[in-house]
Amino acid sequence: MxxxxxxxxxxxPALCDDIAFDLRDAGYEVLTAADADQALTLLEGQRPDLILCDIVMPGMDGKALLAHLRQRRPDLDVVPFLFLTALTSRAQVIDGRIAGADDYLTKPIDYDLLRATVAARLGQVTRLRDAQPDGAGLAALDLLSLGVVLLGAEGSVVHANLSARKLAPLAGITLSGRVSGIGEDGRRLAALIDRLLTPGGDAEEALRLQAGAAVMVAGLRLRQDGPGGRARAMLVLRDPDRVAPMGDAMLGQLFGLTPTEARVASLLAEGLRRDQIAAQIGxxxxxxxxxxxxxxGKTGAGRQAELVGLILSMPLVTGEV
Structure with a gap:
């Protein structure tokens, strides 16, 4: 485990080292950051199970960092956020609670209390996930090498998995609150999302975004009881240069496709239009x-976007994405 x-x-530095040493001694993995900027950089590639944060720091302080994460990183909403502080007045504690902090640890640190508080908060998260199967499902999305972004009814980001948070900046995609892109890519992405969320609308094909890295985006509408509960649509992000597509032979074996059918399905998943597929195959x-x-008929997909999503959702993380 x-x-x-x-x-x-x-x-x-000395206090940070002491806290890290104590928590590692208790069996936890620990990442350390000296300020909010370092923390945000680490959070681009890592999803912690709990965050300990000093309130008074140079630059962005702890409360500002918490507000930033609550606004721009909804995927971290379930991660307990604990303040480390030498400020113990009742008003300051109330302010921190209002800001969204889950708990406080005061300086000088009582390390027995630190371990007990961390264990209690992590246990609380585990109980909530066990009681809500969707929570476990969302955590499992981090195993995919493909970026998965779940969207609410108004287009807000309900959840973005680890790969999505890595791929999005490379393609000029922002996942803060709502999904947005750059220039023409941004307009095409917004149109795709509108079709997904509009009753009777549809997303007929994958997009190939070119503002940054070449990233493929496929959109799927979800049932009312889809992953995440509040999610109404899903975007699947894939960088064809970083994630090897499933081969034609494997597609054929998996779904019983003929070689030509497998080739058509692969090209469709790469973002080619029907006329482009026709020209390439002859x-x-x-x-x-x-x-x-x-x-x-063979895959059970009802439309083009479902087929693309099905093909792109199969690879799992086998290394660093």
Whole structure:
């Protein structure tokens, strides 16, 4: 079983080292940051199970960092956030609670209390996840090499998995509150999301974004009881240069596709339009449509976006994305 990961943000080096040593001795994995900027950089590639944060720090203080995370990183809403502080007045504690802190630890640190508080908060999260299967499902999304972004009814980001948080900045995609992009890519992405969230609308094909790295985006509408409960749509992000696509042979074996059907399905997942697929394989668009009908029947996908999402969602993380 993997040890829980704790992020400790503390600008006093000696204290930070002592806290990290004590928590590692208790069996936890620990990341350390001297300020909010370092913490935000670490959070781009790591998802801790708990955050310890000093309130008074140079630059962005602890309360500002907490507000930033609550606004821009909804995927971290369930991660307990504990303040480390030498300020113990009742008003200051109330202010911190209002800001969204889950608990306080006062300086000088009582290390027995530190361990007990951390264990209690992590246990609380575990009980909540066990009681809500969706929570476990969302955590499992971090195993995918593909970026998965769950969207609420108004287009807000309900959850973004680890790969999505890595891929989005490379393609000029922002996941703060709502999904947005740069220039023409941003307009195409917004149109795709509108189709997903509009009753009767649809997302007919994957997008290839070019503002930054070449990232493929496929959109899927979810049932009312889909992953995350509040999620109404899903975006699947894939960098074709960093994640190897499933081969034609494997697709054929998995779904019983003919070699041509497997090739059509692969090209569709790469973002090619039907006319482009026809030109690349050397067949007519009518023949492409014929193969697609067969592919839909064999895979159980109801439409093009579902097929793309199905193909792209299969690879799991095998190394660093």
């Amino acid at each position: 993997t040890a829980p990961l704790i992020l400790c943000i503390e600008d006093e 067949i007519s668009q009518t023949t492409v449509a014929f193969h697609l009908r067969n592919i839909f």
